[in-house]
Amino acid sequence: MSEEVAPTDGIEIRSITEGELGAWGDAVSRGFQRAGMPEALEFRRLRNYPGRTLGAFERDKIVGTLRSFPNELTVPGGALLPVSAISGVTVRQTHRRRGLLNRMMARELAGARERGEAAAILVAAEYGIYRRYGFGPATRADGLVVNLHHAEGLRADLPESAGRLDLVSMAELAKYGPELHECWRRSRPGAIGRDEAFWREATGTIEMPGPERKEPFAVVHRDAGGTVTGLLVYSVTDQWDGPNPDCVLTVHDFLALDTVTAVALWRYACSMDWVRSVSIASLAPDDPLPLLLNNPRAARPHPEQWDHTWLRVLDVPAAFGARTYAGPGRVVLDVTDRQGYASGRWLLQADVTGAGTAEPTSEEPDLAIDAAVLGSLYLGAESATRLAAAAQLTELRPGAAFATDRLLGTPLKAYNPDTF
Structure with a gap:
């Protein structure tokens, strides 16, 4: 197996202490060219697992970062595979080309293998970095933008729900979302678990290191028996063409356990007053949404499709x-x-x-x-x-x-x- 590269320029790769978490978070923000972000210590702590949050230290200065946390990947057939989810990978601009990423990645991959994690996963900010560490793109985020004028609504012959739709608060989303996602992800290869940090970020109950959050809307679908079978989290851009509404509904999260639920949620999104287009940045490559429309040509590829x-x-x-x-x-x-x-x-x-x-x-x-x-x-x-x-x-x-x-x-x- 790969061995850690020898130290360079007196820089030490080690796990951070609890007291160093704020400085580590600041180093991550600076590494991603986002200086001045809040420390968001509570959020950082939720994914700070002992030995898995690494810093490259030049004396008392953190010049490189990497962290991982345990997760489960749904594989074909529905089994959950233990994986290491790697994020927060940065090297300060002044310390590039010194082998710091090699050393941090070598330590993390060796640790993951020792912990019994059969694979590691990450989302690559740049395409050209991670192939040399054995990572390959394995899923895509293939979104759509639906022009509602051209779509002419959803087909009339689609199955109708005997249940109901309800707008819910963020507190209710935190209640219903985790269980629904656990059911959904076991049927979709490539899906991963959503931890407490995810749901607290999604519902705005924790400070995040990023731009100011605008609270979205959330609607859930309940079947005839009252069980939640789907959710749609979205926001609407207040946009006008002179005196005429020209708003965009942006989908942040969409989960549906069956076709009836999906139809009900998409019909809701595609028939809202003032909304002229629906933008979904991330959707499964084989999602049937275009075929639900009277005019499938109205659903065009989202401009930001990419490997995920x-x-x-x-x-x-x-x-x-x-x-x-x-x-x-x-x-x-x-x-x-x-x-x-x-x-x-x-x-x-x-x-x-x-x-x-x-x-x-x-x-x-x-x-x-x-x-x-x-x-x-x-x-x-x-x-x-x-x-x-x-x-x-x-x-x-x-x-x-x-x-x-x-x-x-x-x-x-x-x-x-x-x-x-």
Whole structure:
């Protein structure tokens, strides 16, 4: 496995103390070019796990940061895989190119592997940084902007709800949201858990290191029995074209456990007075929203679509043994990993039930890939055939890329709506 790089210029990489949390938070804000942000110590404490909040110290000055916290990733089939969620990664501009990120990442990945976390995940601020640490883009945030004039409403033949919609307060959102999300995320590969810090940020009950928050609206859907089956969190921009309303409804969170619920919530959003367009920055790549509209062409791609969750496999047998597969099959992967965690030749095979394993083998390989590509393929959202066409993997047996896609394919595309 990878070893920590030797210290450079007398800079020490170590876990911070409780008393250093404020200075660490200030270093994160400065590293992201956001000087002057509030310390937000209460929020920082919620994700400050012993030994997992790292600082690069030059004497008493923090010049680099990285932290992680435990989470669970929903994998194909619904199992929850223990992962390390990495965030707050910065190096001060005056201390770049000194190997500080290498040292912090080496320490974190080694720690995650020792803790039994089979993978690490992060959201990459810059595309070009994390492939060298074995991370590959594994989910996308593919949003939509719906022009309501062109949409002409939702189709009349869609199933109608026998339940009801209710606007709720932020306190009620904190009550209903966690349980609803736990139900939702178990059906969507790529989803992660939402901790107390998430819900306190979402409901505005904690100071955040960022711009001033404007309280959104929240509406929940209840079925005929009164059970909450969906929620929509949104804000409306007070925007006018002269004397005519031209408002934009921006969706911040959308969860629906079934089609009836989704239809009810989207009909609500798309029929609001004054609103002329609905903007959803993050939506599953295979979400059926356009097909619910009378005119699907009215739903256009959001201008800020991008790769979202990046994934790094740390324990190949544990990670690939946790998920299920589209059907029986086998493929031998020859994996190159400069940090060593996924290196080797692996026989990935599944039976007719969808249960599978990844075991070391001496068989001839079908595909040659690196650790970053392994991370991209793991949840099934990326195609081996596409990566082969992009020269990101090497097909050593004709048809092996397609065979891999058939094995790793999923009914629902991997999707994670949450940053961290």
